[in-house]
Amino acid sequence: MPAIEIRDLRKSFGRLEVLRGIDLSVETGEVVCVIGPSGSGKSTLLRCVNLLEEPSSGSVHVDGVEVTDPDCDIDAVRRRIGMVFQQFNLFGHLRVRDNLTIAQRRVLHRSRAEAERIATENLHRVGLAEKADAYPAQLSGGQQQRVAIARALAMDPRLMLFDEPTSALDPELVGEVLAVMRSLAAEGMTMLVVTHEMSFAREVASRVVFMDGGTVVESGPPEEVFGSPREARTREFLHRVLEPTRVSEAEIGAHASAPLAG
């Protein structure tokens, strides 16, 4: 049974169709990276998995439970799905330790002692045990994102969703977050990652999915998608992302030779 099974998923915001029939399944233990230009529907797809967005049609199963079923207890399903956001979304009024314990205590009804033990364990996992008493605002972006990962892990999730986890970070802070994610992948965590970090996708993903215009254009092992992409759209995107300085004026419709006052 796949960890995530998405069938003919469609999502519209008003008249704008963001997802136009997505089929995707993620097996337990797989790391699937979703890449693609902005506006291609990657984040919406991810947010449909735990129903932060309500799909317009189609079905999503997580661990065999249909989350798109109106009678599904979504809070129960979400407990098993960790999610990491672009903007970290740490609870600003709580110390790091309480960020990790509040849902354990209020949702899983763990005792304070147990919740704190698990919190400390997971802060160790992301290398921030010494920051337990800090407030989120006192941490760097990279540290905040690592705490956010630890917060999700403290709930013992069956799978993790990452929504552009490094896009809001200063370049020098990206590495520490990717390192944590890499070690998670090595431990066998099932991960669905929307990312712009191509080297991470190439290195860590068991499968890469390229999305454009609300559809899956191409998917396969990273060496195939990056090494010999079948689709022209994939090639064009990778060219622009991997070699941004090589993009010519002609490709973007600029005319360097044209007179300035045209």
Added chain:
Amino acid sequence: MADPETLTTGAEARPAPVLSPPRRRLGRRQRQRFWRLAGYLVFAAVLLTVVAAADWGRLADSFFRPDVAGEMFPEAITVALRNTIVYTLLAFAFGLALGLVLALMRLSSIGPYRWFATGYIELFRGLPSLLVLFMVGYGVPLAFPDREIPGGVYGAVTVGLGATAAAYMAETIRAGIQAVPKGQLEAARTLGMSHPRAMVSIVLPQAFRIVIPPLTNEIILLTKDTSLAYVLGVTATTIELTKFAGDALNTQVNPTPLVVAGLLYLAITLPLSQLVRWLERRSAKER
């Protein structure tokens, strides 16, 4: 009145002084200094005139008679100031509780809740506090003689002033809730919290942090509004500062009690407005 058209043509006719720099007798800094000095001088002149013209003996006799002021104590503090504070706190507590409920109703996904809250807020923001107080103190008891608001004058002031304050605080709290980034609620829901649980544990604590300064302002406004309580026919034990000072004014035939009451109000409101300022500075630093 100069005709604007002649002004423009006049300006156009003059050769533009582009090349020769304009010559002025004073430099920019000197001119600044001159006007600043002029400002001080005008202020000092007005002040001196007022001081010289004032009849100081008469002023002291009217507004600062120690014997008249002395007559007011200790009741001014033990009864009047105490009641003013009690009325304020009761009305604030009532208004805060009702305001929170109204704010949540306004943000509810259930239409009738939103409509009711919007109607309530518009109604009570549009009515004078005095009218509401009359309604609670006399209107409602007339309509329902067999029932009464518990607590006598205390109850009536609590409801009468609190009902209006609730409308203002509801809007403040709603703005505070909406100022909490949407991602906070999403993160909480993602961790498996129900919507109510996420509101109580995550959103409201942060919203209240944001609205503490405006809510403190609301206490200041309420403190002053408690002076309206006299229309409910307060007695010797339920009297508040303004009525107390007014009574003393009548018996002593001297306005000193008004000054004393004013100072006592300031003793409450000045520290509070300092507190607001401090809270605002602190929250500005956090961001």
